[in-house]
Amino acid sequence: MNFVAIRTLILCTFVAGLTLAATSVGTQASSPKTQSEPARLLGNVEVTNRLVTLGDLFHNAGDLSNKAVFRAPSLGQSGTIRAYRVLDAARRAGLTRIAPTDVAIVKVERASEVVTEHDVVEQLKGILRSRSLVSGDGRVDVELTTRLVDQHAVPGTMQPFDIRNLRFDRTTGRFSFNLLVAGRSDIGAVRITGSALETVLTPVLTRNMRPGEIVTESDVIMTPLPLNKAQQANPALMDEVIGKSATRTLRAGIIVNAAYFSEPEIINRSDVVSIIFKAGKLTLSMRGKALASGSKGDVISVQNTQTNKILRGEVTGPGIVQIGPISNQIASLGVPIQ
Known part of the structure; x- marks a missing residue:
């Protein structure tokens, strides 16, 4: 059965959908026991059974409270009937002491428990986990290919719906099962299909990037x-890429991989830099020229512009290169050794 075609018809009028139960109980019932007070017609009625009784329709129906006089609407639906028809049915069923009423139309609503697509999907996830078809603590995204509209089940049942004959393909994530709604023999077993994929939150690039561009928090979602x-x-962690520089052309939508990024270059070739030497309390500084580009932590060659000597040092900040305590490098700074 195609579930799209399954629609519970909303009753616009109670007259067309209800049948007098008097056809099954006879045209005239025996007289009830004496009522202490006359019965009073109700304007709004909620019922839980297939039949509407005098006790549903009247306050103080006495011994005739359980007498069925009309068929109820479908589960979750409502209908109306003119008051004179209700009064006529009540009298034919034996309810003679009825108080005068201003009620012209009686509205009857059939109680139900709504079964939603969300309810079904959550139960499906639970079954998949309980059968170890997906990991117990993983996130599972379910997509139904069969449209599932809300359905009305009999209220008060332990299990308003049931998933049966579940078939699941671990490789593709495709599944199928039969859905049974409590008290809904009119729709029978409904075949549901779709896919269930175990997912994980993954960093994805939100925009195209060129080599050298710096990654900000808004660039990754x-x-x-x-x-x-x-x-x-092999996705990267967020803190592995934020503030890093793209090493290649990247397109929006790709999974962020640490190999696509590096520390941004904070010194470019031919930049004027400060060459710093530290040894204990001694700190020496000299202007120099970068002979290569470098990121923080890179070791590059720089030229002392005073002596033209070439030194090797570590990039420690923008425009700053620090060299180690080697005597010939100290001499190359142009400062006499004490």
Whole structure:
């Protein structure tokens, strides 16, 4: 059965959908026991059973409270009936002492428990986890290919719906099962299909990037992706890429991998730099020229512009290169050794 076509018809009028139960109980019932007070017609009625009784329709129906006089609307639906028809049915069923009323139309609503797509999906996830078809603590994204509209089940049942004959393909994530709604023999078993994929929040690039551009927090968004796809891409942690520089052209939507980024270059070739030497309390500084570009932590060659000597030092900040305590490098700074 195609679930899209399954629609519970809303009753616009109670008259067309209800049948007098008098056809099954006879045209005239025996007289009830004496009522202490006359019965009073109710204007709004909620019922839980398939039949509407005098006790549903009247306050103080006495011994005739359980007498069925109409069929109820479908589960979750409502209908109306003119008061004179209700009064006529009540008298034919034996309820003779009825108080005068201003009620012209009686509205009857059939109580139900609504079964939503969310309810079904959550139960499906629970079944998949309990059968170890997906990990117990992993995130599972379910997409139904069968449209599932809200359905009305019999209220008060322990299990308003049931998932049966579940089939699941671990490789593709495709599934199918039969959905049974409590008290809904009119729709029978509904075939539901879809896919359930275990996902993990994965860093994804939000924009195209050129080599050398610096990654900011707005450039990366955590997106749920299939677990297998994410694992194959070896995604980076957020703090491994924020503030880093792209080493290649990158397109929006790719999974962020640490190999695509490096520390940004804070010294460019031919930049004027400060060459710093530290040894204990001694700190020496001299202007120099970078002979190569470098990021923080890189070791590059610099030229002392006073002596033209070439030194090797570590980039410690923008425009700053620090050299180690080697005597010939100290001499190259142009400062006499004490």
